[in-house]
Amino acid sequence: MENDTIITFITDNKYTIPTTVAISSIVLNKNPNSKYTIYIITYELSGDNKNILIDLVNKYKEINIKIIEYDTKLEFNNIKINSYVSKTALIKFYIADILNKHDKVLYVDCDIIVLNDLTELFNIELENNYAAVIKEYNVMEIMQHHKKINVEEYFNSGVMLLNTKKIRNENIGDKLVYYKKNVFNSFMDQDTFNSVFNEKVKFIHPKYNWLVNVMDYYEKDVLEKFFKYDLSENIIIMHMAGEKPWNDNIAYKNFFDYYWYYYQFTYAYEKDKSYYTIKISDQKVKLLENNLVNSINNYINDLENKINNLENQISSLQNQNSSILNQISDIKTEINTEIKNNINWIKSFGIYNDKNNIYIYILFIKLSIKIDTNDKINKLVWWIPNKKLRDKIRNRLLKY
Numbered sequence: 001m002e003n004d005t006i007i008t009f010i011t012d013n014k015y016t017i018p019t020t021v022a023i024s025s026i027v028l029n030k031n032p033n034s035k036y037t038i039y040i041i042t043y044e045l046s047g048d049n050k051n052i053l054i055d056l057v058n059k060y061k062e063i064n065i066k067i068i069e070y071d072t073k074l075e076f077n078n079i080k081i082n083s084y085v086s087k088t089a090l091i092k093f094y095i096a097d098i099l100n101k102h103d104k105v106l107y108v109d110c111d112i113i114v115l116n117d118l119t120e121l122f123n124i125e126l127e128n129n130y131a132a133v134i135k136e137y138n139v140m141e142i143m144q145h146h147k148k149i150n151v152e153e154y155f156n157s158g159v160m161l162l163n164t165k166k167i168r169n170e171n172i173g174d175k176l177v178y179y180k181k182n183v184f185n186s187f188m189d190q191d192t193f194n195s196v197f198n199e200k201v202k203f204i205h206p207k208y209n210w211l212v213n214v215m216d217y218y219e220k221d222v223l224e225k226f227f228k229y230d231l232s233e234n235i236i237i238m239h240m241a242g243e244k245p246w247n248d249n250i251a252y253k254n255f256f257d258y259y260w261y262y263y264q265f266t267y268a269y270e271k272d273k274s275y276y277t278i279k280i281s282d283q284k285v286k287l288l289e290n291n292l293v294n295s296i297n298n299y300i301n302d303l304e305n306k307i308n309n310l311e312n313q314i315s316s317l318q319n320q321n322s323s324i325l326n327q328i329s330d331i332k333t334e335i336n337t338e339i340k341n342n343i344n345w346i347k348s349f350g351i352y353n354d355k356n357n358i359y360i361y362i363l364f365i366k367l368s369i370k371i372d373t374n375d376k377i378n379k380l381v382w383w384i385p386n387k388k389l390r391d392k393i394r395n396r397l398l399k400y
Contacts, residue, residue, distance in 0.1 A: 004064065005122040007106045008039040008095060012088040015110040016049040017268045018246060020056050022112050024265040027060045031117040037064040039099060043088045045069070055267040068098065092157065092189050093176040096164035103165035109158040111240040113258045121208050121236060124161060130172065132161040132202040134209035137218065137226055149195050157190040158239050159209035172196060210235045212255045213242030252287040
């Protein structure tokens with residue numbers, strides 16, 4: 001056991017089956033030469049669920065699995081808990097004392113799937129730190145929650161390589177419980193670990209705690225900038241934070257495949273295979289329903305956007321039409337003005353007449369000659385040298 005990779009789970013009636021799925025994934029993906037000892041710390045477990053774990057111990061003889069029933073007694077009285085996390089999570093505070101024969105322990109939540117050997121993770125040097133952990137992107141970058149508890153960087157407590165020797169020697173378990181009871185915190189045990197461990201943690205690659213609700217949501221380059229690691233490396237531990245495959249009314253997610261694959265190696269599957277089939281079918285139907293609703297909503301939104309665009313185009317055309325009409329009106333005004341100006345200009349030179357007078361305009365100076373007979377008209381135009389023009393002027397004058 002001295003050279004074993006020491007792993008511990010903490011479980012209750014709610015998480016017994018997920019714990020067996022997680023352990024199945026550990027066994028099936030371990031290196032044949034690796035040696036594991038797994039401790040399952042239980043709290044208020046029913047008889048049926050105890051039998052499920054005992055079956056697991058008997059099934060996987062190649063690893064050492066030990067079940068520890070823990071009685072919290074009075075440690076967690078008067079501690080307010082969250083609806084999504086039970087008091088079982090608070091047992092984490094005493095892992096170092098419960099497993100007092102070990103100087104290093106890998107703690108993992110029950111909602112994980114292990115995809116590769118864990119020896120590499122367990123062999124990380126902790127130096128003078130309380131734990132090796134993985135930063136929490138959402139809590140830091142989106143929620144800025146770390147500032148509320150006055151820490152520079154914030155980690156997820158679902159996977160922690162614990163320096164149990166240092167934690168024991170410094171009575172950190174009691175400090176964790178005191179903090180949880182007396183200081184503001186909202187993320188169950190997680191705020192407590194972050195506040196008490198504070199800067200004495202070693203941040204490691206997120207492949208060791210791949211939070212699917214984060215890593216599958218944000219862009220790779222954004223996450224690589226935050227974690228400062230190449231995220232193309234193979235995932236070691238997939239952490240199903242957020243939606244759980246075994247919950248009701250949950251649509252199928254890509255990572256659910258991992259859970260249901262390893263579920264087939266558990267006692268629960270052997271006991272009731274129909275549950276497995278029904279659960280997957282229900283979730284896939286739910287996914288289809290959600291996709292259909294989303295498609296319809298997207299189609300409606302697309303139509304609304306097109307209608308809005310058309311309304312904007314119509315409004316724009318109306319504005320353009322109004323502008324064109326205004327321009328036409330301006331042009332008409334300009335033309336009328338120009339016509340009037342030209343008429344005035346035409347009148348500045350010329351010869352006009354009525355039946356009694358001839359009017360001569362020279363640079364807006366008007367000269368009038370009174371006429372009485374046709375003879376006078378003939379005499380008046382005789383001086384015009386061009387016959388055609390002379391006849392034209394005579395004929396015009398004679399009309400009157």
